Amino acid sequence: MEPDLTIVLIGNSGVGKSASGNTILGQKVFESRLAFNPVTKQITPGTCAPVFGKRISVVDTPGILDTKDTEAEISAYCQELLQSNRPCLFLVVVRIARFTPEEEQAVEAAIRALGPRGIRKSYLLFTHGDALKDRRLHDFIFEQVDVSLPNAVMKFGGAYHTFNNELQDPEQVRNLLLKTGYIRTPVPEEPVSLEGRRIVLLGRPGGGKSSSGNTILGSEEFNPDCDFDTVTSECLSGSAEVQGRQVTVVDTPGFTDEVLSPEQLYMEIMKTILMAPPGPHAFVIVVRIGRVSEADIKLFELLPKLFGTDASKYTMVLFTHGDELRGQSIDQKVKNSRSMSELVSMCGGRYCVFDNNQRGNTQQVRNLLNKVDEMVTESGGTHCTSEMFAMAETFIREERNLSAPRGTRPQGVVTFIREQKNLSGGLAGALAGGLAGGFAGAAISRGAEYIILKYCT
Numbered sequence: 001m002e003p004d005l006t007i008v009l010i011g012n013s014g015v016g017k018s019a020s021g022n023t024i025l026g027q028k029v030f031e032s033r034l035a036f037n038p039v040t041k042q043i044t045p046g047t048c049a050p051v052f053g054k055r056i057s058v059v060d061t062p063g064i065l066d067t068k069d070t071e072a073e074i075s076a077y078c079q080e081l082l083q084s085n086r087p088c089l090f091l092v093v094v095r096i097a098r099f100t101p102e103e104e105q106a107v108e109a110a111i112r113a114l115g116p117r118g119i120r121k122s123y124l125l126f127t128h129g130d131a132l133k134d135r136r137l138h139d140f141i142f143e144q145v146d147v148s149l150p151n152a153v154m155k156f157g158g159a160y161h162t163f164n165n166e167l168q169d170p171e172q173v174r175n176l177l178l179k180t181g182y183i184r185t186p187v188p189e190e191p192v193s194l195e196g197r198r199i200v201l202l203g204r205p206g207g208g209k210s211s212s213g214n215t216i217l218g219s220e221e222f223n224p225d226c227d228f229d230t231v232t233s234e235c236l237s238g239s240a241e242v243q244g245r246q247v248t249v250v251d252t253p254g255f256t257d258e259v260l261s262p263e264q265l266y267m268e269i270m271k272t273i274l275m276a277p278p279g280p281h282a283f284v285i286v287v288r289i290g291r292v293s294e295a296d297i298k299l300f301e302l303l304p305k306l307f308g309t310d311a312s313k314y315t316m317v318l319f320t321h322g323d324e325l326r327g328q329s330i331d332q333k334v335k336n337s338r339s340m341s342e343l344v345s346m347c348g349g350r351y352c353v354f355d356n357n358q359r360g361n362t363q364q365v366r367n368l369l370n371k372v373d374e375m376v377t378e379s380g381g382t383h384c385t386s387e388m389f390a391m392a393e394t395f396i397r398e399e400r401n402l403s404a405p406r407g408t409r410p411q412g413v414v415t416f417i418r419e420q421k422n423l424s425g426g427l428a429g430a431l432a433g434g435l436a437g438g439f440a441g442a443a444i445s446r447g448a449e450y451i452i453l454k455y456c457t
Helices: 017-025 070-084 101-119 137-142 148-155 170-180 209-217 262-275 294-307 330-336 338-346 362-378 387-401 411-421 427-435 441-456
Strands: 005-011 049-051 054-060 088-095 122-127 160-162 197-202 236-242 245-251 282-288 315-320 351-353
Touching: 005 017, 005 070, 005 101, 017 049, 017 054, 017 088, 017 122, 017 170, 070 088, 070 101, 088 101, 101 122, 101 148, 122 170, 137 148, 137 160, 148 338, 160 170, 197 209, 197 362, 209 236, 209 245, 209 282, 209 315, 209 362, 245 262, 262 294, 282 294, 282 338, 282 362, 294 338, 315 338, 315 362, 330 338, 330 351, 351 362
Parallel strands: 005 054, 005 088, 088 122, 122 160, 197 245, 197 282, 282 315, 315 351
Antiparallel strands: 049 054, 236 245
């Protein structure tokens, strides 16, 4: 009987290919030990084993740099497998450690062996996940001084995963198969009470933010940005029960565009903070398929300055105009586009696609909410927070508990503005650093006071 999926492990010697194969199969099939010389010396198909309801076969390969013929042998095997049209997944294995020139050569050799078709069915698999300790894999990759590792990740379209083979925890295998789409999360038979989600939509005019907000909420809450001349000039929010949970969507103006004055810009950023207390579960950068620009990259880089250092951990990409794929998968599109791959990689490989003309397609909304849930889980099960979000929540709570007339309670506003302006590296710093360089302090205070009084009291 043919396997449901064949997984091929490729990489340098000593990176943990054989141990990863054993972890996937849940049993010791391949010899895996510390040795001076390579342990795996030929392409070794493993026994099929049931893994989360799928019959999976794992193929171990020798170190791709072991001999001058190894790369050609691995390439021939992979191309034959691809020609058979059997379901397959290629895992290019890299150890979590310093990304040496030899490791880079091994990854480049794997890319050559797989070819364009194979690379679309590939993931980078980082082993020795225990070496991360409390760090996130995304931070390990993209905080490197040397850009060779981030560049390697980009060539895989931001597709990567990590194993700790010492634990042999089947959950890490399940997460890999979920991520690659070979298994799906079962829909619970009984309706369950799900935690609400707060989602902030960001992006340039014409990208489809407002239309996407309407798709998520299932109603016309926002004026659709049908073309590039339509500009969302102020923050708006809408809420609805979506697939068993309360979802709030905040539609924002283009923070990197020049259509807003500095005072308007500051006020809209303040509104974003105050519309999603005690903090959003996701910042979603909305981009039309194939139209990623430097402004979108700049927007990602600004997020920690606007909303706190943790914001990037809660960021993902939503590609709109899914109808333009014309039969091509979004995964293939991302891997074939350098600009799309770069943005997706910066966002930790998290992305999905909407066709806002298919409003009744609830699966695309479910996919988005699942991605948001994954971000929340990876970040400790909570929402994004910062000093600004925490102070905003405290202020709103205190103001709503006061019975005095609005005009007789200015002290809370003054305190909030003063403390918020003094945050190191916070919103005031971002504005002063060039986002709205000439903005006077008095204007900041006036704008913040106006927004807080209007929207929170």
